[in-house]
Amino acid sequence: MDTTGADILVNTLKDEGVDTIFGYPGASSLPIHDSMLKSSIRHYLVRHEQAAAHAADGYARATGKVGVCLATSGPGATNLVTGIATAYMDSTPLVVMTGQVTTNLLGSDAFQETDIIGITMPITKHSYLVNDPCDIGSILKEAFDIARSGRPGPVLVDLPRDIMATKCDLADARNVPSRVKPHAQEEQHDERLKKIAVSLNRAERPVLLIGGGVKLAQACDDLAGLIEKGSLPFVSTMMGIGSVTAANGFNLGFIGTHGNELANRIVHDSDFILAIGARFSDRSTSVVSEFAPLATIAQIDIDASSIGKVIKADLSLVCDIREALEGLGSLIEEKDRQEWLGRIKREREARNQSGEMDECGAAGPFIRDVQAALPEKSIAITDVGLNQIWTLRSWKARAPRSVITPGGLGTMGFGLPAAMGVQMGEPDHTVVVFSGDGGFFMNIQELATISCYQIPIKIVVFNNGHLGMIRQIQDLFYGARFCDIELGTSTVDLVTIAKGFGIEADRVVVDNAAAGIEKMATSTGPFLLEVVVPPENYVYPIIPPGKSNIDMISGRVG
Amino acid sequence: MGIQERIIEILVNNKPGVLARVAGVFGRLGYNIESLCVAETISPEISRITSITNADSDFIEKVKKQLTRLVDVIEVTELVSGQSAQREMVLIGITLNQKNRQEVAQTVSMFDCKIISMRDNYCTIQVAGSREEVETVINFMRPLGVDKIARTGVLALQRTGK
Numbered sequence: 001m002d003t004t005g006a007d008i009l010v011n012t013l014k015d016e017g018v019d020t021i022f023g024y025p026g027a028s029s030l031p032i033h034d035s036m037l038k039s040s041i042r043h044y045l046v047r048h049e050q051a052a053a054h055a056a057d058g059y060a061r062a063t064g065k066v067g068v069c070l071a072t073s074g075p076g077a078t079n080l081v082t083g084i085a086t087a088y089m090d091s092t093p094l095v096v097m098t099g100q101v102t103t104n105l106l107g108s109d110a111f112q113e114t115d116i117i118g119i120t121m122p123i124t125k126h127s128y129l130v131n132d133p134c135d136i137g138s139i140l141k142e143a144f145d146i147a148r149s150g151r152p153g154p155v156l157v158d159l160p161r162d163i164m165a166t167k168c169d170l171a172d173a174r175n176v177p178s179r180v181k182p183h184a185q186e187e188q189h190d191e192r193l194k195k196i197a198v199s200l201n202r203a204e205r206p207v208l209l210i211g212g213g214v215k216l217a218q219a220c221d222d223l224a225g226l227i228e229k230g231s232l233p234f235v236s237t238m239m240g241i242g243s244v245t246a247a248n249g250f251n252l253g254f255i256g257t258h259g260n261e262l263a264n265r266i267v268h269d270s271d272f273i274l275a276i277g278a279r280f281s282d283r284s285t286s287v288v289s290e291f292a293p294l295a296t297i298a299q300i301d302i303d304a305s306s307i308g309k310v311i312k313a314d315l316s317l318v319c320d321i322r323e324a325l326e327g328l329g330s331l332i333e334e335k336d337r338q339e340w341l342g343r344i345k346r347e348r349e350a351r352n353q354s355g356e357m358d359e360c361g362a363a364g365p366f367i368r369d370v371q372a373a374l375p376e377k378s379i380a381i382t383d384v385g386l387n388q389i390w391t392l393r394s395w396k397a398r399a400p401r402s403v404i405t406p407g408g409l410g411t412m413g414f415g416l417p418a419a420m421g422v423q424m425g426e427p428d429h430t431v432v433v434f435s436g437d438g439g440f441f442m443n444i445q446e447l448a449t450i451s452c453y454q455i456p457i458k459i460v461v462f463n464n465g466h467l468g469m470i471r472q473i474q475d476l477f478y479g480a481r482f483c484d485i486e487l488g489t490s491t492v493d494l495v496t497i498a499k500g501f502g503i504e505a506d507r508v509v510v511d512n513a514a515a516g517i518e519k520m521a522t523s524t525g526p527f528l529l530e531v532v533v534p535p536e537n538y539v540y541p542i543i544p545p546g547k548s549n550i551d552m553i554s555g556r557v558g
Numbered sequence: 559m560g561i562q563e564r565i566i567e568i569l570v571n572n573k574p575g576v577l578a579r580v581a582g583v584f585g586r587l588g589y590n591i592e593s594l595c596v597a598e599t600i601s602p603e604i605s606r607i608t609s610i611t612n613a614d615s616d617f618i619e620k621v622k623k624q625l626t627r628l629v630d631v632i633e634v635t636e637l638v639s640g641q642s643a644q645r646e647m648v649l650i651g652i653t654l655n656q657k658n659r660q661e662v663a664q665t666v667s668m669f670d671c672k673i674i675s676m677r678d679n680y681c682t683i684q685v686a687g688s689r690e691e692v693e694t695v696i697n698f699m700r701p702l703g704v705d706k707i708a709r710t711g712v713l714a715l716q717r718t719g720k
Contacts, residue, residue: 117575121582126629129575146629179629305623 005133006035026072029099031164051417053083058418074112089408093152125153197331203272212239213277222325242397280310290548359540367394373521383415383439413442593711
């Protein structure tokens with residue numbers, strides 16, 4: 001009878017293989033922390049709950065396991081919201097646990113009470129309010145199942161303090177089987193798959209469009225096989241970057257607003273697009289009616305609601321992507337596609353010659369130098385803004401989960417805490433986060449966490465004293481009427497700040513950074529490298545608002 | 559296809575918060591719920607939600623896919639008029655006076671309605687039938703000084719078992 005609800009919770013977490021939790025305690029969540037003390041689960045105390053959610057997200061993205069975070073009721077819970085939304089948009093499996101006021105106070109506007117289930121309803125796959133300690137085991141197991149099944153996503157479990165503190169007899173604990181069922185095959189699965197294969201075989205100018213779903217389904221090897229066999233050129237969405245890493249000439253880059261010109265052009269010219277685990281977000285498609293106007297669209301996704309949501313799919317299959325790719329692998333014909341690949345090659349060479357492939361200014365070579373100085377298997381995390389696009393365009397993904405970016409929600413402040421989670425999940429890999437000064441300031445308090453646990457991440461902060469991407473937009477599309485974008489970071493000494501937190505640091509200028517990169521690469525602990533960048537160092541090409549993917553511009557127009 | 563009335567039947571687990579999730583899907587997609595009936599089915603752990611929305615033909619596809627993602631949603635079906643039996647009930651409150659007494663009585667008997675309560679000349683009338691039928695009665699009663707009405711919204715069942 002000495003078992004409490006919290007004990008059952010912690011035991012279930014262990015059964016689920018959880019060894020790492022990011023969190024921040026408060027009165028309502030104390031029974032859980034108290035119970036964790038007796039367990040082997042490591043709790044990392046962050047300095048703001050938003051960072052706990054991002055760290056759990058980073059952990060999950062890097063490892064493929066379910067990330068777990070824990071906060072107290074009220075403000076602790078609401079501080080998680082941005083992190084939950086980020087995970088939801090990019091389909092990261094998370095179990096988010098929140099303390100809650102005691103059940104007799106629910107709905108009474110009690111101290112630190114908030115309806116976190118109501119607040120997070122549109123940004124969670126599912127949520128639970130636990131009101132009987134006997135249910136905790138079943139609920140938590142189901143929460144993990146839901147988080148990782150189908151299209152993954154965050155699940156919230158709200159845990160009132162009295163339920164956690166109540167002693168209960170383990171014999172009374174219910175063991176209700178999880179309601180998550182294996183994905184049922186869509187009707188006419190075989191015919192649908194065959195139709196896609198036949199069209200792909202017949203297509204003269206096919207392109208695969210790779211979304212984040214391929215990595216989530218652990219289907220990268222199957223995809224690589226398909227590409228080789230069919231000589232299929234492919235483009236990625238931002239979330240799909242890194243799915244296929246072989247340097248085989250089929251990779252055209254990523255599409256959309258900040259994507260590669262070649263990728264956007266070839267998609268426009270193609271006659272058949274097979275989208276795999278991609279949801280045609282507005283960032284990828286720009287003007288939908290002008291997206292791939294000549295192409296038959298086929299779409300494979302585990303989530304039926306993604307099919308035809310934005311662009312009508314002429315052919316579709318709701319299916320686990322790995323299963324679908326295994327099937328396609330045997331159905332598609334070996335081809336050499338000389339004509340189509342030749343055309344792509346000419347387009348690529350023309351762009352290489354005019355230097356249009358890399359217009360990240362001095363940031364491009366800098367990022368490549370950082371990658372060259374770090375071990376082969378390093379993992380790069382981006383924040384949001386210019387730093388994100390520079391990194392995605394310049395860092396060469398060498399493994400599927402080696403580039404991590406908050407693509408859907410575009411959350412500034414994601415990078416630093418997510419990198420902590422990535423490092424916890426992959427302790428043997430070097431982890432480097434590229435952030436701008438804006439995003440860095442949004443979760444700068446995590447320097448304390450990093451210092452406290454000596455998390456050996458490399459922190460690159462591009463300091464241009466501005467919201468750089470917003471500056472670029474004002475410059476190009478608002479008549480250079482700059483306003484509300486100066487961060488004044490030039491007067492803030494980031495190196496001293498880092499050192500104040502006990503973190504080694506150095507400052508370099510972006511085009512003269514070799515010494516700083518060397519110092520960072522050889523440091524064994526956490527290291528912050530402030531990189532001074534001129535605010536005019538933008539990213540090109542870019543698609544003006546309201547224009548289609550082939551209307552990319554390479555500089556100021558008009 | 560144009561905008562028309564569409565009936566959706568949603569079978570859900572009979573648990574707190576499920577209706578909020580279902581309603582949230584309609585709201586996020588920008589659809590208004592014209593009527594809504596929720597009650598347990600023959601299995602008390604399952605509820606049947608019957609809702610009407612005026613919407614274009616995309617609606618069913620979009621709403622169905624989004625609803626199916628919800629963990630507590632078991633099944634979503636569009637109920638087409640020919641293939642489903644539909645009924646709605648309305649309670650009409652009306653104060654009787656010298657002028658309307660006779661006409662109210664006539665309407666009640668003409669449409670086979672039922673007076674279920676009468677207190678100090680305040681009369682509550684029950685009307686049940688198809689949506690068209692109950693609306694006809696409402697339109698008949700309106701000029702007679704209807705004080706208030708309560709409608710259940712449409713209940714519907716597939717005409718065949720499975």
